[in-house]
Amino acid sequence: MSDLGDLFTPERVAVVGATDREESVGRALMSNLSAFDGKVLPVNPNRETVLGEPCYPRIDAIPDASAIDLAVVAVPASAVIDVVRQVGEAGIRNVVVITAGFSETGERGRQREQELIDVAETYDLNLVGPNCVGLISTPNGLNVTFAQGRPPEGNISLMSQSGAFIAAVLGWAAQHGVGFRHVVSLGNEALLDEVDFIAEWGDDPDTDVILAYLEDIDDGRGFIETARDVTKHTPIVVIKSGRTEAGAEAAASHTGSIAGSDRAYQAGIDQAGVLRAMNIHEVFDYGQVLAGQPLPTRDDVAVVTNGGGPGVLTADAIGESRLTLADFEDDVSAALAELLPEEADVANPLDIIGDADLDRFRRTLDTVLGADTVGSAVVLSVPTALFEFEDLAGVIGDLQERHDKPVVTCLMGGEEADRAADALGEYGIPNYFDPARAVPSLAALADYRDVREREYESPTEFDVDSERAGEILAEAVDRGVDYLGVEAMELLDAYGIPTPASGLAESADDAEAIAEEIGGPVVLKIVSPDIVHKSDIGGVEVGIPIEDVQDTYRTIHKRATDHDPDATILGVHVEELVDPDESTETIVGAKRDPQFGHLVMFGLGGIFVQIFEDTSFRVAPVSEHEAREMTGDIHAAPMLRGARGRTPADLDAVVETIQRISQLVTDFPAITELDINPLVVAPDGVYAIDFRLTIDREMLSTS
């Protein structure tokens, strides 16, 4: 038995707030339960009966209330806590609170929601909501929602943080043959949230695909860990809204949550093995194809069509996707040539021309699906007088089953196409009007196949001096600062990240002594927690010979005090001048995200980050494999690999630095932001040349 017990399989359901009143939620709940396999018990102190069923005044007035499996609550907000306490006292395990007026409505509501959580935790309840549309389970006819539309039974389970989203899709899904197993409106997620239902449906053998509309993910790490387990066998497709600035503001206004950055969401969703849909059509397109078709073993697609133009449009869609057009080997081409009239060319897309009948469709599709080089197929047809689409649907369905390769179709037309879509639906084959929608669905199958083949590595544990790092951070907290710069580069040394030889000079003499020890020329940098952009105020001088070090010390010290007479100046950092041949400036950084924890960043320095935003992100901890992916993700990757006759950069050293930074921020959650900029990458190593970090002092001092 799963964690959520019989939440979706109750035999007896109490509806608290049931009523006969037209247009009321209580009546809609009762009506929607008319097809329920089990027993419905209306509860309302003001009614004798509801829709003909005898009505009880309170939960605790129901004889044998402990035999109830699920209570649905649609009473005024002020009465909810008492009802839920009765539910708990009666020994009922599952409760869905439809009622609004909780944390979404200000301070009073937040208090009320906390009381609700306390009661639910006291009685160990499975609580859905509050402020939700309810839930549906099609196999037993359970529909405890007030939404219109009854979805057909299927193998897709859907959760949504927006009740309106569910209300919007139920009728549409029914019309388009999308069947659901379970549907849940998550509401305020006082207790049960998206991670719980991912786990629940991951354990459900009859849920083949999990779909989710999400506006935020509270527990990013939990989401990643749970979804990684589930997506080993069950695909998850998420539409995460609020991905643009405009959308994020709207989502914040809608749910009241503090929006994490979409970069963190994108990284977290990817690393979780979850597919991300960008719009409503995609989420259902991907859901349907994953629910109905096998996974392709290769990315080469065959296109069979009776019309040239639609074939070209499909080739464009393939060219835009991760997929490729399959090549036909000689024997396959020869076999196809036999099947086609003289004026037809053997090519892919395979245009079997307008006079193709069912038999030509059958033989050519059989041949291409049988070809070793073909991983999947798109079948296109425009209406002709030679056959009915429904008959073509049968031909395609049989061949798809026989070859067990994924097939999607564009039987393009009006009502005839709708009828064919129903016939194809029997085979789990989705039909589209536009090839631009068909191809992304095939690509989603390939994406999920790659997720299934993933092996998640544990992050490497480097041998580091975390004690010393902790001391450096603690000293900063003692000094009362939350910003550290080059003076704290020892922190990087402690984590095994190469830095130039250096020292902090507190006087001009001091500076010269350090430079002599390094053996100049050197770089001098002002050190002040009040001066973040050192170069902008002339606080950095590069390539200073030893004899000039004292003068330069005084110059940059003066510039700093001229700039800000009140600045705390800790001294001047005297640093070995590192300027290897053929080096490239990169940036490795980290930033704490409210939902996912630390996000680690890699990119090339300067305008590549600032203008092109050519960066790659992963949620920490970052494995070696993920760190290596990051160095390949960026558009400028060829520059590191040795483009234009350059010697390749030491990518291994970059990959290791990314992981060591990941380890550092994972060890010290109080680090809110960190940048090595630049991390100079040479053909034989890396050097952290400049560095800054901010700490959450409060968090560090309490940890």
Place this chain on the structure above:
Amino acid sequence: MSDLGDLFTPERVAVVGATDREESVGRALMSNLSAFDGKVLPVNPNRETVLGEPCYPRIDAIPDASAIDLAVVAVPASAVIDVVRQVGEAGIRNVVVITAGFSETGERGRQREQELIDVAETYDLNLVGPNCVGLISTPNGLNVTFAQGRPPEGNISLMSQSGAFIAAVLGWAAQHGVGFRHVVSLGNEALLDEVDFIAEWGDDPDTDVILAYLEDIDDGRGFIETARDVTKHTPIVVIKSGRTEAGAEAAASHTGSIAGSDRAYQAGIDQAGVLRAMNIHEVFDYGQVLAGQPLPTRDDVAVVTNGGGPGVLTADAIGESRLTLADFEDDVSAALAELLPEEADVANPLDIIGDADLDRFRRTLDTVLGADTVGSAVVLSVPTALFEFEDLAGVIGDLQERHDKPVVTCLMGGEEADRAADALGEYGIPNYFDPARAVPSLAALADYRDVREREYESPTEFDVDSERAGEILAEAVDRGVDYLGVEAMELLDAYGIPTPASGLAESADDAEAIAEEIGGPVVLKIVSPDIVHKSDIGGVEVGIPIEDVQDTYRTIHKRATDHDPDATILGVHVEELVDPDESTETIVGAKRDPQFGHLVMFGLGGIFVQIFEDTSFRVAPVSEHEAREMTGDIHAAPMLRGARGRTPADLDAVVETIQRISQLVTDFPAITELDINPLVVAPDGVYAIDFRLTIDREMLSTS
């Protein structure tokens, strides 16, 4: 009367090849003509009657054949020429040749098509096809196609280079309420092509939108010129397939045409003022909204919704588009606050919450459409028990008409939504299930408004020495080369593009003398038509002091002969060293495209072009306005404008150089490719540092 006369408004139509035989094209043509307002005359030597109509053996056997306005030809390919000659002899002006077997089928077919063209030109016929599906005109019930499905009447006219595309969309369009005025299948375009129908429908007051499916555009310049005129009053939306490599190969295999680059198509389509749709849904979405809604005067969108989640998705779609969410001014916000229940926030998207009735929808939408800051609106609704979508449709339609601002809707649901869509269609308001489709439609209206506001400037005519340029090119042809390098930089001087002082040295002494005149240090570059990549073989030395010039001359000369003992070496180019402070390397180039003529390119040098492909293209001749746009198109544009504390580059000089290059290649069509790489841009001018050019020698010598 328009150029194509009564092609779409015939009163008497002859169907040559008419027959009763089931599943034949000749019968389908006759059936499709059953609703025609005029007279149909079947022609077939083997029939007495067809579908009950008396049948004539030949065109020239019809009494008063000259009164026929249109002949449709569906006879075997071998008989077509004779039939078309009879058509011409009879004085019939319009002919549609359905029959295939022409230029699409090899050499014999190409000859036959040429004969067809000759006959059509002899008799000055309006010839559509051959190898096409035919044409439709809904107002008079004319349907001379063999396709299934009869589109409803409307104000959109559609042309297609793919007959299958037409067959695919007719039934679908009828089902989705897309009405057409004229539809034409262009076939092989032996005579009439896309430019002719753009001109024709541009002159047709009842065609409000022109849609086109195109795989190639033969006459790119004609397309741009005609479309620029037409789009001043009638929007054109094109889906141009073959835009990816895979798609272009498929298109080439389909139509047999040599594909131009998609960059040229994209530039040409943009410069023509034509909107480009990327898939089938977009072409009809844009067509419908342009046919039904007014143009917005501003890009700020209001979103009114009874569900939060769909509102957030809409905000995302707006964030991804060129549009923005409108701000509400204080008086509007105050008015909205009055209309909303306490728990609803006044924001945009405006969530009027789930208990909104029709009246709340009416008042809030009336208020936002009346707001000065609102250019257009998206209205979203999920199904509720409080009203029917059809009634909401009426409310929205009336308000849209009253405020005369564009509105699109997402009334999200199943069959109820379909009925509402029909009601909204009466107001020309498109309804979508997915906000991700609704918002791009609004953006298309804004795109077309911008097209309407365009003023096309004539290209500047600079005072240049084209005679001298012609001589330089002619000399190259005389020498038998088709490649010119730095030795021909005088060509740039002749067109007023600044180049460093330089001279071609044929000996070491020579080189020193030139360097002395320039007043070193200088740059030395090997000059050989056989060495394109000079730097790669050590053929370029930079910053050579005068005393070293002789030695360096000998060194690079030797490297060149070592590299290729057979290379023709014209000498060594001795060039002033230009190295201004704060300069940026850019590239200005041009390349001849088979369809559009010269395409002019601008980008930043090095990896910006090679790795990021950060370039901008325009079809020549390029106006000053277009040249300036090019410098702003590239992502790296901020680098030229003075990012990171740099002095801004001399953009005026860049803009002028782009125009002068445009003038050069326009004056000399024989130039196939040209690159100034780098064009160094300083704060006070530009310098063409290196240069290469290839010529079509044959074209130049015959010009």
